[in-house]
Amino acid sequence: MSNKKAIITGITGQDGAYLTELLLAKGYEVHGTYRRSSSVNFWRLEELGVASHPNLHLVEYDLTDLGTTISMVQKIQPDEIYNLAAQSFVGVSFEQPTTTAQITGVGALHLLEAIRLINPKIRFYQASTSEMFGKVQAIPQIEETPFYPRSPYGVAKLYAHWMTVNYRESYGIFGSSGILFNHESPLRGREFVTRKITDSVAKIKLGQLDCLELGNLDAKRDWGFAKEYVEGMWRMLQADQPDTFVLATNRTETVRDFVSMAFKGAGIDVEFRGNDVDEVAIDTASGKTVMRINAKFHRPAEVDLLIGNPEKAERILGWKPQTTLEQLCQMMVEADLKRNERGFSF
Ligand code: NDP
Ligand code: GDR
Numbered sequence: 115m116s117n118k119k120a121i122i123t124g125i126t127g128q129d130g131a132y133l134t135e136l137l138l139a140k141g142y143e144v145h146g147t148y149r150r151s152s153s154v155n156f157w158r159l160e161e162l163g164v165a166s167h168p169n170l171h172l173v174e175y176d177l178t179d180l181g182t183t184i185s186m187v188q189k190i191q192p193d194e195i196y197n198l199a200a201q202s203f204v205g206v207s208f209e210q211p212t213t214t215a216q217i218t219g220v221g222a223l224h225l226l227e228a229i230r231l232i233n234p235k236i237r238f239y240q241a242s243t244s245e246m247f248g249k250v251q252a253i254p255q256i257e258e259t260p261f262y263p264r265s266p267y268g269v270a271k272l273y274a275h276w277m278t279v280n281y282r283e284s285y286g287i288f289g290s291s292g293i294l295f296n297h298e299s300p301l302r303g304r305e306f307v308t309r310k311i312t313d314s315v316a317k318i319k320l321g322q323l324d325c326l327e328l329g330n331l332d333a334k335r336d337w338g339f340a341k342e343y344v345e346g347m348w349r350m351l352q353a354d355q356p357d358t359f360v361l362a363t364n365r366t367e368t369v370r371d372f373v374s375m376a377f378k379g380a381g382i383d384v385e386f387r388g389n390d391v392d393e394v395a396i397d398t399a400s401g402k403t404v405m406r407i408n409a410k411f412h413r414p415a416e417v418d419l420l421i422g423n424p425e426k427a428e429r430i431l432g433w434k435p436q437t438t439l440e441q442l443c444q445m446m447v448e449a450d451l452k453r454n455e456r457g458f459s460f
Contacts (some may be wrong), residue, residue, distance in 0.1 A: 115141030119192045123147045123177060124199030128301045129241070130156035133196060133344040138167050140348075145190050145358035147175035147199065147226065157460045158301045177221030187228040187236070194351050196239040197225050200271075203305055204245060207267035208243075208414050215270045222274035226281045226289065237288040237351045238338070240278040243271050244295040244336070244362070244420045254423040257293065257358050264415045290350040292343075295362035295422040298442060301339040304460070308337060308370055311376045316450035318404055319380040325404055329411025331370040331393060334419040338363045339437035339445075349431040362422025363435045375407055375440060379447035381412050 117248040120137050125146030137144050144167075148154055156172075159165035175186055177199045187195070200218040201207060214346040229236045247255045248264035263269045278289040302309035307328070309429055317323035338361070346361045370386065373395060377384045384404060395405035402421045427433040438447075453460075 115164075117141060117143075118194060119145065120194040120196060121145045121147065121173075121187070121190055121192045121409065122196045122198060123136065123175070124197075125172070125387045126155060126158065126159065127198060127202070128303065128340055128346075129198050130297060131162055131301055131342055132299070132341045132346060134159060134170060135164050136344055136348060138164055138169055141169075143169050143171070145171045145173050145192065147173045147186075149176055150174050153341045154449065155460070161301065168228075168301075175338065177224060178216050180224045180227065183224040184228045184231065187225070187232050187319070191233065192236055194237045194239070195225055195329055196347060196351075197222055198241045200241065203303075204265045204267045205305075205364045205413055207265050207270070211266035214266045215273075219273040219415070220265060223277050226277055226287065229287055230281065230285050231254050231272035232289050234285055238290070239347050239351055240274055240289065240291045241347075241356075242275040242278075242291045242293045242358075243268070244293060244422055245417060246272045246275060246293065247420065248417050252417060253419070254362075254364060255360065256423050259425055264417050265413070268417075271301050274282040279358070288351070288356040290353070290356045292347055292350055292357045293358060293422070294343055294346075295336040295338065295359045295360070295420055297338045297340040297343040298446065300446050301340065302446070303336070308372060308443075311373055312443065312446040313450045313454070315376045315380050315382070315447060316417065316454045319382065319451065320454050324452060325406055326373075326404070327406055327408035327411065328369065329408070329413070330416055331373070331407070332368055332418070333416060333425060334366045334368050336362045336364070336366050336421045337439055337442065338374070338435045339442050340345075342435055342437060346427060346431065346433045349433055353431060357430070359431065360422045361427055361433065361435075362424045363439070364423050366419060366421035367439060372439075372443065377404070379444045380451065393402045397421075
């Protein structure tokens, strides 16, 4: 068992919850940060059964405050920092580009500065993203593929990524950047497309909703299982050298494919009819329209196709995705069926 201390920023999010579970199981003392709000929500930590773990310390913290960042790192004196906090929703980043830049971009710099000033031996993980590849310059994408972000979120993450590389090269800080492709789970936020689909499909199956509304069905994503991806984050900080790693499955599917997979998982066969804004999905048994397009979910600029090759992570970290997209989708549909049967609404 480890006797290390870790700070995880963004503990109330999907990855924060799974990483907390993993580090606690390894014997870490975990200091998880959450933002002050009128109603803080720890439902993910509760669902994993770790919210009251004696080695979990909850720390109120906002990434945009440099002073608090320095005093928090000074007080906790961690061995490792995992920076998972971000304004992480791509769609919202078009409406709130400045906030996104401050949290998702400059927030990472605050932590790097704290490490440089307090203890350059602290190991740092930066949650980078396939959104940095944006308008992709090669298929599949690997660590050396040139970046071309397509959203304020992608641009902010690219800043944080390069700052991590820069602090590694300038000050010898052990800063690793994980370029993670989309990873999902039953703990995914409901604003992201996979969970929006599985939650709505469950509600349609239970007669609580008539129809699911979506934006671009043609976007292709490389979707993996979040619980496996946080293991990859941990492995990056146990490696001999700090580096940049892609975590992905090397398989890509459209949003449309995920829609049919989710309906199938709930025992509903659907057929797609029409084109573009008129496209609908019909329940072949009842003839009802169960999915239609709503233009408000389209983005000003889209990332059309993501597919990552995780060969470097497999070679150096021994990391490999295990769960297929069909298994992941089924797991999410079943979890949402159970929650909606109970009237759960997170
Ligand atoms: P979530 O959106 O589920 O979680 C984001 C976390 O950041 C939440 O805990 C949120 O707190 C916190 N946060 C937001 N703003 C601040 C702030 N100003 N100060 C402190 N904390 C803040 O994201 P995921 O768990 O899915 O992702 C984790 C990280 O990985 C993010 O940085 C994301 O951008 C990145 N990423 C995610 C991928 C994915 O597919 N999931 C892929 C690649 C990268 P609150 O609950 O208060 O909002
Ligand atoms: P993404 O995830 O933008 O890839 O970012 P999201 O699930 O939001 O979108 C995936 C694709 O689905 C299309 N789409 C819709 N998306 C949402 N959210 N809602 C809809 O109704 C809808 N209809 C179609 C989108 O246009 C897009 O093409 C996620 C986040 O977790 C980031 O933080 C992370 O960095 C990347 O994954 C990798």
